[in-house]
Amino acid sequence: MTRYNVTIVGATGAVGQELIRILALREFPIKKITLLASKRSAGKKVESALGELTIEAFSIDKFENQDFVFFATNGDHAKEFAPHAAAKGAVVIDNSSAFRLDEDVPLVVPEVNPKAAFQHQGIIANPNCSTIQMVVALNPIHQYSRIKRIVVSTYQAVSGAGQEAITELMTQLKAVINNEPAQVEQFTKQIALNVIPHIDVFQENGYTKEEMKMVKESWKIFDDPDIKISANCVRVPVIRAHSEAINIETDSYVGEAKARALLEAAQDITVIDERENGGYPTPLEVSEKMDTYVGRIREDISCENGLALWCVADQLWKGAALNAVQIAELLVRGEQ
């Protein structure tokens, strides 16, 4: 079996850490793994599922002889340095938003548009977390009858904002329980016992960048910019796994039974839809699961050919690290 030299850039961050776990869990054929981070972390030993590893200081020299370089850094960093890794022959799989809408860069969700991955010119972009789980959940229906409109409202976990955001939520919860004032740093308002309808910066049209990512990235992944999409992105006090309430309209009638059958038959989707107490997925139980979970499947009574559903997935896994590793797996398996 061919084995590959793999580098993770940003290995100490939330997504970097999950990349190590996912590479181990998926038994990715690694020859040598290199973990890069800032100089501050260099020399640090990490006990990981891949054994004890040592963090090395980031430099572009490290990209020599790499097969796959996973970028788990911010957009500015990826924009500057990912091309260096690609120039040295590695395939870059970038988790930031830097290249996602770049015409020359495929934006890939393996369950939806696997072929796009093979058109890369050295860089492949990993979509935004809230987009990935939505397109995974909707693709089986979209393949059966084209989706012409999507209205989605999200319930997004704090870990989407990084490790500090988790710490802030837990610190605030402790304060609130002890009747002490909660300190606000990572979010614009207290997130403990609250919800915040604002993720990423505001755009000219009143939507946030997170909301417009769901629009534009879905267009690109489905290769269908005529789909009408509106998103409401909201942060909730959940540690991990994003939830989405989705209403769609399809070109022709699908119906609830057919939609459920399509979703049940789909790869990497688990349907939990019992219409009784507990008969639906929630973020707590979907944390550290690889599948995208769907429940509450029903005909949307407010339009022709409409469906409503509830979708939950671990946004650090399927929404980030897992999807990135699946892209590498695709390339390893070779074109279908």
Place this chain on the structure above:
Amino acid sequence: MTRYNVTIVGATGAVGQELIRILALREFPIKKITLLASKRSAGKKVESALGELTIEAFSIDKFENQDFVFFATNGDHAKEFAPHAAAKGAVVIDNSSAFRLDEDVPLVVPEVNPKAAFQHQGIIANPNCSTIQMVVALNPIHQYSRIKRIVVSTYQAVSGAGQEAITELMTQLKAVINNEPAQVEQFTKQIALNVIPHIDVFQENGYTKEEMKMVKESWKIFDDPDIKISANCVRVPVIRAHSEAINIETDSYVGEAKARALLEAAQDITVIDERENGGYPTPLEVSEKMDTYVGRIREDISCENGLALWCVADQLWKGAALNAVQIAELLVRGEQ
């Protein structure tokens, strides 16, 4: 000034307690207030904004010579006993779902359909909490250009499920912080650090009863059963105040500036809509506020003549006790 004999049935519950506070805060012209609850609570003294009051055991004899009887009990109790109060000449304002869809009972939100209140035959129904704030927020737009479709996803506070639900959330949070297992009793799953897409029982069509309340009650309050409505009702770990992400389509173009102006001019609505960090309402800061708060007003890019907005209100106040007292105030002021 005429003063009125007022009775609260279910005075020890979450809504009953808020009714006492709201009657005091609004300086409702009370001659005598009577607090009724189960025999278990009879004789209990309550320090309230109306002074020290004593809980009396519920019996239908207490309805003699009452002007207003607020029912804050469950639907079965209200169904059985509200007609007795009405028969004795009181106006019943019932917070349960028992009479809401009854053709002979007005379902009233004073900002929306005040005239309906005057058609009562002894009983007036107070709508469901999630319905009230939605119709308050949408009515100014609906009056300008008829709303033909509503898609709403809710972020509902635990206090909508009663005092025990608040206790359960806080107890679970303490357990989670101490790395202990969380006990689940009030909700179908752990609510701390989770969200649950299920409020009230499932219906034949796959929607929950809470979701269908938003549909059917809005039809009745707007007196327009042709409005297409789909709701996704979700419980979130927030103590108090419900939030709603709402997408609407109107008959003709309204536009964001006009929508904002209509909302800003409307009675009992506060618009917070700055498109910058913190420039939107969240449940934490809207708790114990009387207004319905609206933000994130923008044109819905996914349809013709569409608008999206975010609406937050204290569901124990505007969604229950306050709306009930406002109905009584309407009747006291007399027909407009």
